[in-house]
Amino acid sequence: AMLLLRAHVLALGHSGVRAEVIELMVEMLNRDIIPAVPEQGSLGASGDLAPLAGLALPLIGLGRLLTGDGVTEPAADGLGRAGLRPLELQAKEGLALVNGTQGMLAIGTLALIRSEQLARAADVIAAMTIEASLGTDAPFDERLQRLRPHPGQAASATNLRVLLDASPIRESHRASPHLVQDAYSLRCAPQVHGATRDTCRHVREVLAIEANSVSDNPIVLVEDDDVQSGGNFHGMPVAVAMDALALSLVSLASISDRRLYRLLDPKTSNGLPPFLIPESGLNSGFMLIQYTAASIVSECKSLAHPASVDSIPSSAGQEDHVSMGMTSARHAREIVGNAETVLALEALAAAQALDLRDPLEPGPATRAAVQAIRGRVPFVEHDREFGPDIEAAVELVHGGTLVEAVEAVTGPLH
Missing domain, CATH: 1.10.275.10 (Fumarase/aspartase (N-terminal domain))
Structure with missing residues (x-):
């Protein structure tokens, strides 16, 4: 690149x-x-x-x-x-x-592409967890969303309505008084996911300008037969954009971990077994899956410190303000990789939870997601080595296969 x-x-x-x-x-x-x-x-x-x-x-x-x-x-x-x-x-x-600035730009562009893909995967996985938790799709009502028309929020809410459509699990408790309002990690998914989407949109605009700009110095102005020294090499526009992308991805990972956590606790999962495993007293089930997610989210928070706020003078003081944009881009790349893993861990738990709702079936879209996961990862009957399962789930998220399986049912997601 x-x-x-x-x-x-x-x-x-x-x-x-x-x-x-x-x-x-x-x-x-x-x-x-x-x-x-x-x-x-x-x-x-x-x-x-x-x-x-x-x-x-x-x-x-x-x-x-x-x-x-x-x-x-x-x-x-x-x-x-x-x-x-x-x-x-x-x-x-x-x-x-x-x-x-092509170093930071190359890393940042690849990180952005992964982030945009991950935003769609996040909606798919959130829909799985909402459904498995016996959550409601009422907060995603288009009438509510029109009253706060952030583009990213609207796109995510639209996706969730499509993903939860025609769900037998959802219909089984539509008139139930068991909950008036879901927890924030469920009902506020469009607002949180949408903020990441809106940040991605801004970052895409910045990187598109940068990719088609002359960031050399000095610059040859052929039309005027002139050569001028300037500051187009300074990476601050890219650095700030990369820091913003990194910050927005932490929220995507953090809310995913919170949804995962709720699936494991009978007090918040609406009847699922502890840690999503039969005989939970003899099996730890998905407990360590959530430990891993929590650890990764904590690491993301450390990586999200904005590198662009730092500046160390160099070159005998001539270069007395710098952007640290390459560091910003590298951190954004690390965080998007971490976020992919956290969402993959939630996907594993959500698939297990949806299977545990049998004989109730998930809707067509989330059923396609579960089937994609089950093609690589079998249902967890007893404790086993989770490493291969995690690797398979991360590949499904990172490679886009999970979203592709769902879009074969729903058509293209936003």
Whole structure:
């Protein structure tokens, strides 16, 4: 992703490089020749200097390349095997290759794509838990949602109405006085999930602008036959967006853990066995699943400290304010990975809980989700090693398979 983004910036024509530089980068992309780039070392102003240097070194026959087996090799070896000749850089080209925000932008873009996918998975998994908890779909009524028209909230509420439609479990207690209002983690799912969605929308706008911007310095103004030094390399727009994305994802993980917790406690699950396991006195069931989720959510809260509020002067005080945008992007990526795991853990518990509601059946959409999980993870009769189950569930969430199974029934979700 970094190589693509950097080639694009140079191709915009304001960096003062020859076409041969861009052509070699494109040829490396086409042949899947990918530089090995260090993740640490960027202050996020003069852009991502150290990571971009790692990206640029193979162009001159130095540095290392990634290989198919997950290790690295000298760049000269990989280029030689592909029949590509290293460049001999000319004036301005070395600086143009290392000055920009494409490190934080690459990591941030991939994290954003995962976050947008996870927002849909979160709605699916929340619907499973709401249904299994004998919760109500009344708070998702479109009339209520129109009175607070945040786009993300509206999209999530629409999804939940679709996901809970035609549920025999829901219909079994629609007229029951057992609860007047569900707990916040159930009835406020659209508001919390929607905040993440709205943040994703904002972050997408920021990253789209950044991806099509010239973040080099100095900048060549060809039309005016001029060269000007500026500050377009400063990563603060991306850094703040990445910090916001990270913060919003913590809430997505946190509310998921709270829903998971409710499923395990008979006082809040409306009749499910303790820890979702038969003979709970002899089996710990899903207790350690929730422990894991709680631990991961706590870790997310630590990672969500905004890196962009930090600044350490460098370069003899000339670069006296920096963005730490690469750190912001890396933290957002870590948090979205953690959030995927927490939601996968909730999905495992929700599938178990829905099976325990037998002979009542879940609705068509949530039934499809349970079937997708049961294709990889069997019902838990007794305590067993959960590691493989967790790995399978994370793959279903991360790879989009869980949402795809549901959308085969519902059509595309928002």
